[in-house]
Structures are given as structure tokens and as C-alpha cells.
Amino acid sequence: MRIAVITGASSGMGRESVLQLNDEIEAIEEFWLIGRRQERMEAISALLTKRSRILSWDLGDESSFSAYGELLRTERPEIVFLVNAAGFGRIGQVSELPLEDCLGMCTVNVRALTAFCRISLPYMARRSRILNFASAAAFLPQPRFAVYAATKSYVLSFTRALNQELLGSGCTATAVCPGPVRTEFFERAETTGEIPLYKHLFMADPRKVVRKAVIDAVLQKELSVYGLSMQLFLALSKLPQGLLLRVLHCITGRECAGD
Numbered sequence: 001m002r003i004a005v006i007t008g009a010s011s012g013m014g015r016e017s018v019l020q021l022n023d024e025i026e027a028i029e030e031f032w033l034i035g036r037r038q039e040r041m042e043a044i045s046a047l048l049t050k051r052s053r054i055l056s057w058d059l060g061d062e063s064s065f066s067a068y069g070e071l072l073r074t075e076r077p078e079i080v081f082l083v084n085a086a087g088f089g090r091i092g093q094v095s096e097l098p099l100e101d102c103l104g105m106c107t108v109n110v111r112a113l114t115a116f117c118r119i120s121l122p123y124m125a126r127r128s129r130i131l132n133f134a135s136a137a138a139f140l141p142q143p144r145f146a147v148y149a150a151t152k153s154y155v156l157s158f159t160r161a162l163n164q165e166l167l168g169s170g171c172t173a174t175a176v177c178p179g180p181v182r183t184e185f186f187e188r189a190e191t192t193g194e195i196p197l198y199k200h201l202f203m204a205d206p207r208k209v210v211r212k213a214v215i216d217a218v219l220q221k222e223l224s225v226y227g228l229s230m231q232l233f234l235a236l237s238k239l240p241q242g243l244l245l246r247v248l249h250c251i252t253g254r255e256c257a258g259d
């Protein structure tokens, strides 16, 4: 049985990945949809032309990692696509954020993604693809989004190194690094603080970001960066980061306002 495994399938870019893979990748016979909101995944499942299995797991609870391993050992599928889209961010100074949120981002964004890659690898074959959702936040440390940006730097670094390790196997890993995207992400991120206004100027369409990500994965690219503005940001991030951080502080008004 050839399957696609998608974490964060209940909304945003995970949901969009499910729909686009269903339409574009003939080889997939079954989807495994992972997230907490069962009813959302049932609604997505009803739109698919392939079979699907809904796994309502909380990836903040590490017992979900062993449940996934156990299921693979029982079913022994071939994983054609693994999409790690589950993730969340909380805006605010580290000193102001609840500890639970800081550690939750590390668990879902880093530990779950690492676990799902590691556990999936023995079930991947030539032409299998891994799509890991990092972020343009991976390119530069982000004050008031510090933990989130650091988790995404991990995802970018991990995915690029994994892709090198996979050379010659026919299986590849792609890090997806979008800037701000119009999904539920910011509603959740803003429960602890407001996003800087300039980010609204760069909001991308999730369908377009995922379309590019799937094409880049098929083309075996290590990095998928949607849009000219984020490609420019990537180039800019090669400049001395201390200087860039001062500019960022000024744009967000915090340093200029004297705090």
C-alpha cells in the first residue's frame, strides 16, 4: 500500500497539501491525516478521491510518536510523501510567554517533526519525498518570536542535512520556507501578542505556497521559497545578522520607541 502521511492536515497548508497531492500524485493510494481536530479531517477526507485514515493525535503528547511507529509496523506501507506541516507559533517576549507555550513549540515543531522523519525513513523508497514546513523565520533570529524562529531554524538545518544523507537513495527532503501565509496560524499566534504590521503586506495564498512546495519536492529541490519578497529576504539574511536585527527592531518600532 502506497500512502501519504500529512501532519497538520486539519487546516492551512497541511490541508492544502492533502488536496493537491490527492489531485496530482497518482501513486498515492491512501492518506493518513494527522491533527487534533477530528471533524475537520473528516470534512477533508470527504473531498478526496483516495482512501484516508484519520489519526486524531496531539503531537504535543509524545505517546503519539510511538503510536505512529506501531501503526507502521502493523501496516508496513510504502510512504510516498511525508508532509510535516503541524506547527504553531506564539508571539511575545520569551519572558512574557507561558513556559508551556515555549516548550510546546519545541515539542510540536521540532521533536514531532524529527520523530516523524526518523520513524518514517525505513518505509520510504526511491522517489519518496519529505516536505518539512520550516519558515522564512528560519533565516534570521526574530525578537518577540524567538522560540518559534529558533524551532524553524532547526527544521531548515535538519532538513538540509537529512537531504544530503539521502543522496543516492532516490528519496529527497525539501524544507519549505514561506513568509507570512493567510491561514489560521496568525489567529493562534496572536493569542499572546500582535504580529508586526509589515507582515500583513506579505501575506501569501496557501494554495500557491503549497503548489510551489509540491513541485519543488518532485523536482528534488532542497529548499522551497515562495515569492520574490521572501527570496530577497533569504539573500538579505546573508548580510551581518547583528545589523539586520537592529533594522528589524526599528521597523517593528520597539527600539525606536525606546523600549
Ligand SMILES: NC(=O)c1ccc[n+]([C@@H]2O[C@H](COP(=O)([O-])OP(=O)(O)OC[C@H]3O[C@@H](n4cnc5c(N)ncnc54)[C@H](OP(=O)(O)O)[C@@H]3O)[C@@H](O)[C@H]2O)c1
Pocket (backbone or CB within 6 Å): 007, 008, 009, 010, 011, 012, 013, 014, 034, 035, 036, 037, 038, 040, 057, 058, 059, 060, 061, 084, 085, 086, 087, 088, 089, 108, 133, 134, 135, 136, 177, 178, 179, 180, 181, 182, 183, 184, 185, 186, 188
Ligand atoms: N501561516 C504562516 O504564516 C506560516 C509561515 C511559515 C511557516 N508556517 C508553518 O507552516 C506549517 C503549517 O502552518 P499553517 O499556516 O497551515 O497553520 P494552521 O492553519 O494553524 O495549521 C497548523 C496545523 O498544525 C496542527 N497542529 C498544531 N499543533 C498540533 C498538535 N499539538 N498536535 C497535532 N497537530 C497540531 C493543527 O491541527 P490541530 O489544531 O487540529 O491539531 C493544524 O492542522 C506550520 O509548521 C507553520 O509553522 C506557517
